[in-house]
Amino acid sequence: SDPDPLQDFCVADLDSAAGTNGFPCKPLAAVTSDDFFFDGLSTEGDTGNVIGSSVASANVLTFPALNTLGLSMNRVDVAPGGLNPPHSHPRASELILVVEGRLLVGFVGSAGNRFFSKVLGPGENFVVPKGLVHFQYNVGEVKAVAVTAFDSQLPGVVVAAPTLFGATPPIPDEVLAKAFQVDQKTVAMIKSKFER
Ligand code: GLV
Ligand code: MN
Structure with missing residues (x-):
């Protein structure tokens, strides 16, 4: 988890030029109840894309009151047959709760490349260790919705395929x-899918 806070709260001042590890605090007199409220996870994500999934984040950048508190949350919407593709979070473990539908969730450990996985239904949890x-x-057969909780205000995300290709x-x-033991034509073909 992130470092412990040194005060009750420190609503991030995202506009300040200072700060590399977290953000400076908004002046207390300017803080209101609205700072502690966020509705960015209340709407269904658009899964009409090639992978059939969408992720919305409540982290320090979208919800500045999370600054210094060491936690954040995502909403993951996945269409039938859709995938939230292989990725890792450099700064947080992830606790998954399936709210709706059925998701195959899994991770690969660093020792021996063991794959640990489970199919989850509503109300069921799975935990993904940090990194x-x-x-x-x-x-x-139906859409799935999961909520994921993180022990970091900004877990970071490294998505495997676009990171490499x-x-x-x-x-x-x-x-x-x-690295992939294929010819360069195959690499070029995969790269063409991730051109930006
Ligand atoms: C799911 O893996 C997420 O990062 O929200
Ligand atoms: Mn994740």
Whole structure:
């Protein structure tokens, strides 16, 4: 988790130029009840994309009252057959709660590449330890909704496929061809999917 707060709260002043580890606080006199309220996870995400999923975040950047509190939350919407693709969070463990539908959730551990997974229904939890690659895949007939909680105000996200195949500037084809043991044409084909 993030460092302990040194005061009750420190609603982030996102406009301040100072601050590398978290954000400076908004002046107390300017803080109101509205600062502690966030409705950004209340609406269904748009899953009409190639992967069939969408993630909305309540983190310090979207909800500045989370500054210094060491926690955040996402809403994950996944269409039937949709995937929240393999990714990791460098600064947080993730506690998943399925609210609706059925999701295959899993992660791979760093020792021996073991894959740990489970199909979850409504009300069921799965935990993903900090930094490990994980995904959620809708194996049901209907849309799925999950809520994920993190022990960081800004967990960060590294999505495996675009990190490797959509980097700017690009990672050389020969590096990826060697790493994935395929030819460079195959690498170029995959890269074309992640062009931005
Ligand atoms: C799901 O894995 C999420 O990061 O919200
Ligand atoms: Mn995640």
